[in-house]
Amino acid sequence: MDITPRYIADDNRYDGRMPYSRCGRSGLAMPQVSLGLWHNFGDNACFDTMRAICRTAFDAGITQFDIANNYGPEYGAAERNFGRVLKQDLKPYRDELLITTKAGYDMWPGPYGDGGSRKYLLASLDQSLSRLGLDYVDIFYSHRMDDDTPLEETMGALASAVQSGKALYAGISNYDYETTLRAVEILRELHVPIVINQVRYNIFDRHIELDGPRDSNDEKPLGLKDAAQKAGIGLITFSPLAQGLLTNRYLDGIPTDSRVGHDPRFLHEEDVKSRHEQIMQLNALAQDRGQSLAQMALSWILRDGIDGSISSVLIGASKPEQVLDCAQAVKNTHFSEDELAAIDAIAPVRELE
Template sequence: MADTAIYTPSRTRYEHMQYRRSGRSGLKLPAVSLGFWHNFGDTGMYEHMKELCFTAFDNGITHFDLANNYGPSAGAAERNAGRIIGEEFASYRDELIVSTKAGYDMWPGPYGDWGSRKYLLSSLDQSLERLGLNYVDIFYHHRPDPETPLEETMGALAQAVHSGKALYVGLSNYDGATMQRASAILDELHCPFVINQNRYSIFDRSIENNGLLHSAEQLGKGLITFSPLAQGLLTGRYLNGIPEDSRIKTDGRFLSESLINEERLQRMKALNDIAQNRGQTLAEMALAWILRDSSVTSVLIGASKPQQILDNIGALENTEFSREELSNIDELSLDQQL
C-alpha cells in the first residue's frame, strides 16, 4: 500500500534560522535560501526533491527560488515545485517565499527571450500555471536586455505587481549603474523593487567591481547571492583530486576541469586551512564570508542531499571574521577570480 502520510513540519523550524530584512523593505528572507537550479528537473527523483524541501523548511528555510528555465527540461523545476507545494505545503503557503524569473531563452520565436513586456508577462502566466499558484512572492527580470528600453522591462515588472501576480520584484545579473536606473523607474511606477540576485563568492567579486554591491546598499535594496561556493571550488570536494561523480566530470557546462590548476589548488588548500582554524569546513567559511556583510540578505544554496542543506546552515554559527582572516582570504583569492 502506498505511503499517504501528510508532511508535518518541525515545530521548532523558526528557532535557529536567522532572518534578514531585504534592504529597507518589510520583507525578511532566511539567511540561507534553497535554489532549484539543479536537482529539481526531469532527471531528478520526485521523492528525493520532497526530502530536500522538507529538510529545508524544517530548519527555517522559507524561501524557494526558481526560474522559468530551470530544469532540465525548461519549466520542469517549476512543475515539480508546484506539485510539492500543492501536495505537501498547501497549508503553509503563507509561510513560504516563492520566487521565479524570466529573461533567458524559454520558447522559440522572437517573444520567448530577453526583456520585452510580451515575454515577461507571458512567462509569468506560464510560471504561475506550472507552480499552481495565484501569485509569486518575488518576480525577477533574470538579466538585462541591451535592446529593449529599460522603461518597458520595468513597466512589465510593475504590471506583474499591480495585477496581483507578484508581491515584489527583483533584478538579477544587473550591474550597479543599470540597477540604479531601473530602481528610479520602478520608484516612479510605485513598484516594490526589493532585491538583487547576483553571483558572488570568494572567487568571484564581480559585484564589488561593477558597482552593484555599493549601489544596493546605498539604495536600500536587498542582495541574495548565487554560486556562493564557486560552482563547487569552495566545497572541499576538489582538494584531493576530481571525483569521478563530480559535476566537472558529468556536466562541464558550469565548471571546467582546467580551472583546477596546481596554483588554484594550492590556494584552495590554504583557504581550507583558514577554515579549519575557524572550526569550519571550507564550504561553511565560504558562506559565512558572504554573510558577514550586513548588506547581504541571503545566500542561495543548491543541494543534492539533505545533509548538504544542514551542513550549509552550519555556516551561520560563525560569521565573524578578524581583519587578519579577511586579509589572508583576499591575498589567496583576489588574483584567482573566475
C-alpha cells in the same frame, strides 16, 4: 500510489537557528540562507530527493525557494517539480514561504521567448504560475539586462506583474551598478516595491565589489553593494560555492559522481586544477575556524549582512545533508582582520580588475 506519510513541518523551525534579514529598506525579511533550485530539480533528478531537500530546508527555517522559468533540464522542469512538492508537502504553509521566479533568458523558440520585453515577461509569468500551481509568486525577477529592450518597458512589465497581484514584489538579477539604480528609480516612480538584486558572488568571483564608478575620493571603486545601499534594496547572491569549487568535493581530485564528473555544463576539470592550491589553502583556514570549506565560504558572504547590503545567500543541494551543513554557516559569520586578509591573499580581488 504515493504512500509517503503526510508532511508536518518541524514545530521548532523558528527556534532561532536561522536568522532573517531585511531586504534593504523594505519590510520583507529573508532567511540568511535560501534554497535555489537551479540544479538538482530537473527531470534528470530524483523527485523523492527533491521532496526531502525541500522538507529539510523548511524544517531548518529556510523559507525562501528560488527558481527561474528555464531551470531544468528541460526548461520549466524545476518549476513543475517544485509545484509537485508544494502540492504534496508545502502548500499548507504557503503563507510562510517566499517563492520567487524569473524570466529573461532563453525559454521558448522565436522572438518572444527571450529578453526583457513586456510580451515575454508577462507570458512567462503566467506559464510559471501554471507550472507551480500558484496564484502569485512573492518576487518576480527580470533575470537579466536586455540592451534591445528599453529599461522602462522591462520595469513596466514588472510593475504590471505586481499590480495584477501575480507577484508581491519586483526583483532584478544580474543587473550592473548603473542599471540597478535606474531600474529602482523607474519602479519607485511607478510606486512598485522593488526589493532585491540577485547577483553572482563568491570568494573566487568578486566582480560586484568592482562594478561601478570610483567614489568621490577616488579611493576605491563602488560596487553593487554600494548601489543596493543607495537604492534601499537588498542583494541575494547565487553561486556562493563557485559551482562546488568551494567545498570539500575536490580536495583530493575529481570524484566520478561530482558535477565535473557527470555534468560539466558549468564547471570543468581545468577549473578544478587551476584553483586547487587556493582551495587547499582556503580549506586549511576553514579548519582553523572550525568550519567546513563550504560553511566558511557562505559565512564570508554573510559577514556583510551587518551593513544591510546582503540579505541572503542562495545554496544548491543534491541531498538533504548538504542543506543542513550549509545552514550551519550562520553560526559563525565573524571574521578577524587577519582572516579576511588571508582570504584576500589567497584569492586576490585584483584578479578581477
